[in-house]
Amino acid sequence: MTPVFDGTAIGWAIASVVAVPVLMVILTEVIGILRRRRSPAVKPLLLLRNWVVPFGGLVGLLVFATRSDQDLVWPRVVATIFGFLVILLSLSVLNYALFATADRGSWRQRVPQIFIEIVRLLLVVVGVAFLFQWVWEADVEGVIAALGVTSIVIGLALQNAAGGIVSGLLVLFEQPFRQGDWITTGGTTGRVVEVNWRALHIDTGSGLQIIPNSGLADASFLNLSRPPGPFTAVATATFAPADPPHVLIATLREVAGDLPTLTPGGEIEVTNAGGGSWSVAIPLDSPVYADSTLSTFRSWLWYAARRRGLSLDKIPVDAAVREAALGHALESTARALHLDDALRDDALRECRVEQFGMGETIDRAGEMGSSVRRVLEGRVILTGPDGEPLPGTVERGDWLGTSALTRERSLTTATAATVVTVLTLPIAFVDRLSRLRPALARDLGADAELRRTQVRDMRVRPGVIGSRESSAPATDQ
Template sequence: MLPFLQSHLPLIAGVLLTLLVIGVRAASSDAQFRKELGGSLGFLMTFLVLRVVDVQFGESLHPRVLPLLHVAWMLTFAFGSIRAAMSLAILTATRLGIRTAPPKILRDVVEISLYVIAVVPILRAELAIDLTSLLATSAIVSVVLGLAMQDTLGNLFAGLSLQLERPYQVGDWVTIKEITGRVVQVAWRATRLETSRKEIITLPNNVCSKEAVKNYSRGGQPVGMDLSFHGPYDRAPNEVKEAVLEVLEQVPLVLGSPPPMCRSVGFEELGIRYQVRYFVEDYSQADAVMAEFYTRIWYRFRREGIELPAQRKLNMSLGAPGSEFSEELVADMLRRVDLFKVLQEEERTKLRREMVARRFARGEHVIEQGEKGNTFYLVGRGELSVRTGGVEVSRLSRGNYFGEMSLLTGEPRTATVVALTDVVLLELGRPVFARLFEEHPELAPKLSGMLAHRRMQLEAAMAASGETLPITEEVDILGRLKGIFRLD
């Protein structure tokens, strides 16, 4: 090896290797790989400078300086070659699919070992320094250093063990010693986690190797999340479970497979205890999904009249909640609804008293296209989007209404209505209209004409979005209406 290094061939080999490293580094888009090649490129460029100085000015240098110059360019050439060879070998192996990239600590140990192997013969040949005998005669120093560096060496070997077993790697979400965060670095001495609050927590590797590690990010598998709450005893468990599962179906980022589940797991003093489990694709989404679920389940329970035990205690101390809107405001909105203009003021007053306020959270689907419907909604507060085939065709705000076509004719819902903001809707069910027709049979022909007109407006809006509806004449609408409400 030394005769080769002492000839001019290292200069040629160094130039070729430097050009190879520059070309591969320029062609790679991997930032980490480019950084590693940058280190080897620094060694090789330093070697070229030192070797040129040796060739041009070596004979004129002081006899004591020349050996140091030789050692310098030999070491930089050896270090640059070792680092470049390691980087290129790892790149080739990963690109060919032979294996994944080895742990960084293991690579560092191998590189340092190769550096030591290169240093020993060079120092022995050029400076007559025998490191092997020096190390052999320094047993006392070794013992002292070993005792002083006991914790450091423990962390080092623990880090090697973690890298070989790989219970986690950079980018994984883990829980170690009740600390949850994303792994941002696995170094010689410690592992660093970044929490959801952007805190960097450093855990010694010997601690990580002794503690149980919960990894949420391995194998590309969905991550299951659990939460629990207490429900009232006066509502059937299946009713509560159905409401929970329907809410989870609409929460963004909750996976449909594996499907969410809701189980009743015990009878406790506060109420029936329910456990909810759902799955997300990435653990980083867990907090946002949990917050969205709790928000939407509050709205759903409020609409269904399901009072949580703590909420019931609060209602008993504060009294029943007041009406969402003043009587004058609701009366004014009813006067503006086309369907109810044919009614007398007294009848509209009855409708006002029969209306039920329903709250929906931003993002919730109030009705779904293609479903059957038996409710009519009047918008009291907020804004909603009307969508057909996923395309928005209109928006609704205070005073607008929807749902009457399906309720009165029995046809499936022709559009999906989504809350763009928190909304409060005033709801009327089919029994209310049944009472109206029973008390005022003359309303059916009048309402069928208004429905036909509304149908033409809806067809025009859907035609603009590329959707089509079957043509329904006024007579057909009246027939459907009479059939549903059993009118003569």
């Protein structure tokens, strides 16, 4: 008996009619499994099942099973389509093997898509040329030579533009930055919003700057987003050599730790550079916050240095000015504090006048204070433990930190809404003063009860908080 698959017509007919459906069923099952796994191999398999296998069976029927005359047009047309589909399938498999399965950060993953498309186009052109030569017996050597000469002429005519395109492609291939990165080049700092084969688009905050890739390839630039992670802004400060280092470190960390743009959980590094110079590394989520953050840090540091008697920029705090400010503050609050001459002398020795910059934290919820403050100038915003603001503001004549009198942790966070000047009274002095002046003790107790009531009402009825008039007696102004 003659074997079925010996090249006869009946063998090819059976192969086309039976093998094609069986192969398509098998491919359908495999595709279903890979789809559930979300595998990138689904795309070439779909091309194989939906197009290559059916046209392969059709080629088997027309060319081999029916033994058609090779000069007929339809067999050649079908063979051409089948060959073109095979070329596409080969490119799809190559793309899957090289790029779809590339590891993150590898050179295959960094190859720009435009490179892949150009190489794919060239392979398709070469494949189609050989296909026409094989199926139609066409002379493609002359066409290829003509295209080569034409490309040389066009390249010479457009060498400047082509140079820019090539530079852009090289920049895309190397990928020294990505969309969303912050870079500095030519004195310009901005965020990359688009990278294409011709130019780089940078959002500078005041407009969109377009930088040609040809110029970028020949220039140096700084990528502020590499290595990945929070951006670090560095602030420098100079103090007098006599200032205690441990006090300086604590002050610098405290001021930097209160900055609103600080990366949550970021570690602040303070370094002694010698000669009274200190550097502070502040982690930020983005370089866009660097300028505003450093400006706020320097402003807050000035107030903090004055409060702690530090010589910022090696300029000591004028003791006479501080004493004069304290004397004026005690004169303006003598009635509210019920001071006589003896108590006034004690206050001059123990109390002090302090200033806080706009946005600084004066008291923190959950911390136990060591002093009570009376606002002399400015406005203060109070927020509860959950960050919800209490009604109104604390202004001139109001008290801050009265919960410290009962040795309780503060229920509110006090933040300076403007530049705030306060008279700071140590707890020991306030205790002694309260025993001598019961009216002052009532005022301070009423203020502490007011804060407790406001926070309690906030927790019980969010958004409905008792007012000062309805919750507790007003403090003595």
